[in-house]
Every structure is written in C-alpha cells, then in structure tokens.
Amino acid sequence: MAILSPTEQRAGDGPASEAPHGDQRATTVGLWGWPALATMALAMYRISEPLLGRDELTSWDMAGRSFAQVLATVRRVDAVLGTYYLVLHAWTSLLGDSPAVLRMPSAMALSGAAACVALVGRRLFGHRAGLAGGLLFALLPGVSRFAHEARPYGLVMLAVALSTLLLLRALDRPGSPWRWGGYALGLTAVGLFHLIALTCLTGHLVLVAMRARRERRVWWGMCSAVPAVALALIPVVVLGRQQTERQIWWITKPEAWGLLDIWPQVFYSGLCAGTVLLLALVALAALGERRDAVVFCAVSAVVPVLIIWALSHGHVSYFYFRYMLFTLPPLAVLAGAGLAAAARSRRAVAAVLALLALLTLSDQKALREPLAHYWAGGPDFAAAAEVIRKNYAPGDAIVYNRVEEEAISLGVRYYLPRDLRPRDVFLAASPVQRDDLAATECAEPARCLRGEKRIWLVAAGNTPDPLLGLPAGQAAALRAHYRTSWAERPSGLAVSLLVRTE
Incomplete structure (x- = not known):
C-alpha cells in the first residue's frame, strides 16, 4: 500500500509489532513529543531578545483594542488577519503584552506543527521517517524565526499540518462524517489565518484523487468538506479582496528567478534550504514503493508556490516569502523520509540532524539579535x-x-x-x-x-x-x-x- 495502514503506523517501519498497548502508546507519545519539545525549547530561547518588528507592533496595537474595535477595524483593513487579532486580543487580555507573551501563541503553534509533521510522516513513511521529519522541522531556522514573530504565520503552519493529519484520518474511514467534519474545520482554520495558504488544497486534492482509485467514497467526503469551508470563508474572502490593493501594493511581481530565490528566504538559511531540498530529492528517488505519499508531499510543497507565482503576474502580486512558509511542514515530512531512507539507523539519522544543527548555529544566533526582525538593521x-x-x-x-x-x-x-x-x-x-x-x-x-x-x-x-x-x-x-x-x-x-x- 502506498500510504501506510493504521497497523503499520503503530508498528513503525517493519511488520506488525507484538509490543504491549502501553508500549505502543509510549512510542507514539515519543514520536510527536520530542519534536514538539525541541521546537518549544528553541522557540523559548531568547524569545524576548529581538525588538518587535513593524508588523508585530501592528499586532500589539490591534490586540489592545476591544473585541468590537477589532471587528470594526477589520471591516476596513486587514480582514484576512482578523481571526489572528481576535485570538491575540483574548490572549493578551489574560497574560499581558510583553514580547514573550505576544510571541507565545506562535511558539506553541509551531510546537504543535512539529508534532503534526511527525505524525503525518509516520502515516506516510513509517515511524523513523516521521520522527526524523519532526526533528528536522524543529531545527529549521525559519521555524525558530517565526516562533519569535507575533504574526499568524506559526498558526498557519499548524493549521496546514493539522488539516493534513485530519485528512489522512478521514481517508482511513471515508464513511465517517465526523472525520470529514474535523478536516473541514482544520481547512477552515487555514483560511481564517491566511487565505493564500489554502493553496495547500492542491496537494489534498491530488491525494484524494489517488486514493479514489481504490475507494470512490472519498470523493463524497471531500466534496462535502470543501464547499462547507468555502461557505464559512466568504466574508473573509469578500473583505480581503476589497482591501488587497491597500494591504499588499508593495509586493513586486516576481521574475522566473524568484522560484529558486524564494527558498533560502523561507528557510532563513541557504544551507538549510539546500539540505532539506536535497533530502526531499532523495525521497523522490528512493521511495518508489510509496509513490502516492511522495507525490502528495511534493505537490503540497511545490505546486502552491507555482500557483502563487502565476497569480502574482495579474493585477496584484502575492509572491512574498512569508506567505509561503506553510510549505515547510510538507517539505519537512518529505525530507524526513529521505533522511530515513538514506541513513539506515537511528544513530545515522541523529548524526545528520546534529550536523545540521551545528551548521545552522550561526543562522539561529543571528535570528536572536536585538534588530533581527529588520532587514539590514533597523530603528531601535x-x-x-x-x-x-x-x-x-x-x-x-x-x-x-x-x-x-x-x-x-x-x-x-x-x-x-x-x-x-x-x-x-x-x-x-x-x-x-x-x-x-x-x-x-x-x-x-x-x-x-x-x-x-x-x-x-x-x-x-x-x-x-x-x-x-x-x-x-x-x-x-x-x-x-x-x-x-x-x-x-x-x-x-x-x-x-x-x-x-x-
């Protein structure tokens, strides 16, 4: 089977395990727990050190307004970020508005995203690949950077990774309306936090089409979930469309070179971008027996970027690296699979991850400087x-x-x-x-x-x-x-x- 069955998911990379149920549960908790803890540890390290960036200051300003004032403002501007502002308003009302508090939702969201990456990786490629993908995601400088950002990008990555996991669960039981309802809620969250990230749906549709060759009922579930999501997002789409020119007029139309240049920006490290993309290519070459899973991850990571690039040659450009951070979870899943295929033992996987952490140490350090949230320095x-x-x-x-x-x-x-x-x-x-x-x-x-x-x-x-x-x-x-x-x-x-x- 191209995508692992629930029995194979519990067993790891080999045949069905005879381990007691308690041991299986502990193994599952370790699978997602270690990536989540690693991400949170890196996120919390000097989280207050960088000064708030310009967009973060806007988040602080909006969070300090009343619920009614936030709603009144997003009717005129920033409607696509309205959900995030309301979340941050509730959060800061309880805990204050220090830099750490403002950034904590992003840190927690990315820890959750790392857990989802590991769980998705296990379902698609096995236990070791899932754990490698989750830990790889935790080590990405781009993840650390946006764990320190009081903006919705961390929540977008969580919503995309979670909706993918919920889709895989729905495909396990395509006749369950509850599972498809959960997937619809996850996809709605993607759109509420950032409409452009809904281009992740291209990968989901490809996966459903491949699964429909064996189980046609999945189309019924997908065709009920997607219209429900579209209906829920109509107000955000309408307001966002009206406000587009005011919000992102400054984004330039991309050239062809932008399709390559975007990746070092997304990863916040050219070395890390090259390593992850190389591992993803290893997965493409080495995992032919799991072709559906490989195609799904590759489409989820690359096709949204191509779509956004093409759309950006119209009246308005959307081609900005922050808007494509949601491709990091599927890339981490695919790279984790490539790493597990290339490094045949846990020690080898650990050694590669340790080497990557060492090589990107300077990138991680630079992200925590006082003016790190400004290009080429900035106003202190x-x-x-x-x-x-x-x-x-x-x-x-x-x-x-x-x-x-x-x-x-x-x-x-x-x-x-x-x-x-x-x-x-x-x-x-x-x-x-x-x-x-x-x-x-x-x-x-x-x-x-x-x-x-x-x-x-x-x-x-x-x-x-x-x-x-x-x-x-x-x-x-x-x-x-x-x-x-x-x-x-x-x-x-x-x-x-x-x-x-x-």
Whole structure:
C-alpha cells in the first residue's frame, strides 16, 4: 500500500509489532513529543531578545483594542488577519503584552506543527521517517524565526499540518462524517489565518484523487468538506479582496528567478534550504514503493508556490516569502523520509540532524539579535524610548515623523513605560478612533501647539536637521517657536529635544 495502514503506523517501519498497548502508546507519545519539545525549547530561547518588528507592533496595537474595535477595524483593513487579532486580543487580555507573551501563541503553534509533521510522516513513511521529519522541522531556522514573530504565520503552519493529519484520518474511514467534519474545520482554520495558504488544497486534492482509485467514497467526503469551508470563508474572502490593493501594493511581481530565490528566504538559511531540498530529492528517488505519499508531499510543497507565482503576474502580486512558509511542514515530512531512507539507523539519522544543527548555529544566533526582525538593521525603538524616559519632564509633548516611518509612534509607545504618555502634538485622530491602522494628523499644525515648553521629536534616519523630513506645515510651526536643544541618534532613529524660544 502506498500510504501506510493504521497497523503499520503503530508498528513503525517493519511488520506488525507484538509490543504491549502501553508500549505502543509510549512510542507514539515519543514520536510527536520530542519534536514538539525541541521546537518549544528553541522557540523559548531568547524569545524576548529581538525588538518587535513593524508588523508585530501592528499586532500589539490591534490586540489592545476591544473585541468590537477589532471587528470594526477589520471591516476596513486587514480582514484576512482578523481571526489572528481576535485570538491575540483574548490572549493578551489574560497574560499581558510583553514580547514573550505576544510571541507565545506562535511558539506553541509551531510546537504543535512539529508534532503534526511527525505524525503525518509516520502515516506516510513509517515511524523513523516521521520522527526524523519532526526533528528536522524543529531545527529549521525559519521555524525558530517565526516562533519569535507575533504574526499568524506559526498558526498557519499548524493549521496546514493539522488539516493534513485530519485528512489522512478521514481517508482511513471515508464513511465517517465526523472525520470529514474535523478536516473541514482544520481547512477552515487555514483560511481564517491566511487565505493564500489554502493553496495547500492542491496537494489534498491530488491525494484524494489517488486514493479514489481504490475507494470512490472519498470523493463524497471531500466534496462535502470543501464547499462547507468555502461557505464559512466568504466574508473573509469578500473583505480581503476589497482591501488587497491597500494591504499588499508593495509586493513586486516576481521574475522566473524568484522560484529558486524564494527558498533560502523561507528557510532563513541557504544551507538549510539546500539540505532539506536535497533530502526531499532523495525521497523522490528512493521511495518508489510509496509513490502516492511522495507525490502528495511534493505537490503540497511545490505546486502552491507555482500557483502563487502565476497569480502574482495579474493585477496584484502575492509572491512574498512569508506567505509561503506553510510549505515547510510538507517539505519537512518529505525530507524526513529521505533522511530515513538514506541513513539506515537511528544513530545515522541523529548524526545528520546534529550536523545540521551545528551548521545552522550561526543562522539561529543571528535570528536572536536585538534588530533581527529588520532587514539590514533597523530603528531601535527601545533605545529611543529609553532616551525619552531618562530625560522626560512633566508637561513634555512629542512629535512623531509618521511620513518617514509609520511604525515610529507604535514602537516608541510600546517601549515607553505605560504611565508615560506625552501628548502627541499633531495627532488629530488616533488609529483606534478611526477604526483603522493609520492616524489622522492636524490639518493646521500651528493651531495644535499648546505652548509646551519642550517637545520630543522622533524621526527616522540620521539627518542633521530632523525637521527636514516632517510635512512642511509641521516643520514651519515648530521652527517658528522652537529650537533644537540636543539630539541623540540610536540605530535608525533621531531623538531630538525641542525647547520653546519665546
């Protein structure tokens, strides 16, 4: 049989085992438990060290809004991430908004994804292949990177891996409506966390088509599950389509080279990408007796990327590496099978995994640097906030240069003490008041000044005159009444103190 039966799954890689039921259960727990623990250990290591990235600051902002405010905002912007924002709102309401707390759902989700990878690998290729795939997934730098990201990508990978596992369970008993219902819920979760990840359905359809050669009932289950998923996702699809141009206008149309260049970005390591893809090729060459399983994994990993690449040559481009992270679970399953086929003993598998961990150590270390969530360095919001905190005087106000860097106000506010909130001089309506992600600033800046003796100015870059980047009206209003007393320049930012001249 191309895909292992339940008896073969319990037995491992050989014939049916005579081991007691308790031993089988312990073996199963170890199969998914070790990858989950390894992923969580790597995820928790220095999880708070990197400063929050721009998108993470948006997640923090949305999580701090009420349930009704989140719903009102996603009607205008970010509808495709609405489910994630609601989850994060509930989570932070209970546990606070520290970097570790904000990122913990991603860390836990990826630990669950590693467990699912191992269980899927066992069903498709046997026990040793499943364990190798799960541990390989845990070691990927891309997994560690997005375990430290307060965005939905970790939950997307979990939903994709879990829906695959639920599909395999449904195929074991194609007449069970409960199992197909579970699969439909898993696939719905994929779409709720990221619509583009629903391209994983291509692999699922290929698997169902191959299984239907022996059991035609599987089509009935699939044809009942997929329409139910589509119906549940209609509101997200409609709103997301309306908001697409505003949300991802900045993604460029990919060239042919992008189909190769995308993989080092997805893995966050060129070496790791090459190793995993090589092991996947080994599986393709060595596992002919499990052709259905190999084809399923290969299609699940590669075809969605091709589809997204093709669609990105239309009106809007979707070809961004983060949107394809959901291909990591099927790639890990296939690479785990290749590793188990090439390394015939557990010690050999362990040696290869240890070598991969050693070779990617520098990649893992780089992911935990303070500015790791920014390409080529970035604005050090924590340092800027510390400058203001140390030198703050009661009555101080603040100006953020939102033209140069939209996230400046969010970043500085996040790292300032919660009881230190200088008046935002040129803010007319906050994003929360507007049910949006962007603020509205004063139409007549001179009228927004209230005679403050001191105003902090936070701007991107290191220009000698930080007022140069401000809108003309704001710069003129400040020059008329203030002079720059002194300035400090933490990485990527200029923090200046303006004092009144009258």
